[in-house]
Amino acid sequence: MRTLRVRLAGWLAITICALWLAGCAQPQARPHAEEDAWSGRLALQVEGQASQSFSALFELRGTARSGGLVLLSPLGNQLAQLDWQHGHAQLTTSQETRTSDSLDALLQDVTGTRIPVAALFHWLQGTQATVPGWRADLSGLADGRLIAHRDDPVPQATLRIALTR
Template sequence: MHFTNRLRFFLLHSLLFATFLIAGCAHPISGKAQSDSLKEFWTGRISLNIKSEPAQSFSAGFELKGKPERGELTLISPLGNVLGVLRWSPGEAELDSGNQKIQRFDSVDALMAQATGAAVPLTALFAWLQGDNANISGWSADLSRHDEGRILAKRSQPTPEADLRIVLD
């Protein structure tokens, strides 16, 4: 079975429980001691629920480092196993699932869609993590609990609708 299909199967059936464990007050790992400059490293939990038929759900721990132009997103199971590492830089994007051949993509949007089941707007994600309510077509973000390390974003267009939740450690 293809890595992303195995990943989705595992997440849909085994990690759904992890979604219910998302709780607590959280802060970016880079901490308050850092200056007001932009942070480039976050850890926490991420879930994506896609309101398709049948509904799809994705949930994992994560480590995100870098910027929208160049970065790395590591997805981690509740047991601490690395599920995959997504890397991107100008002109290239790849998914490293560990024991399989590295998959290459034309864009970071295609990479995110393959890994999570929906095109998550990476530039907006970085802005939301910084507390900036970036305006992206089809998406709306609720940053009212950003100070607690919680972000909620909803996609209304294109269909199917999707809910993205982030809880920072």
């Protein structure tokens, strides 16, 4: 009987410690309610003599003025993280961290071609944005699909996005 009481007291002490530690845990940071966030898959196909493609899982948050983009491999490994605010952008990869005044230039370094980030936020919100050389098809957005084509400058490019949330 004494052994049973000792075991129960030990389990009770472990349970209390576990609950106490769980209460001390910090909740994960979540985007502010006013901050937009999207995730899914993106694929970028650039035509030309040396046709190239880029695809990744992504997590996008914020606005064109202030936000972040995380690009992940199909296995979930982080390929790159871009953060920007107030005209300053930072690219972090496993090899390096670079900063620039141009978010578009850093994103081009990762994907291989320019993507109009400001327009992308409008497109994902279902608003057509005019960007020279680009045309976006928002007809599939209700189903989580967005396609944008670049005709100018050459080489032509196609950006496909499939949203998961």
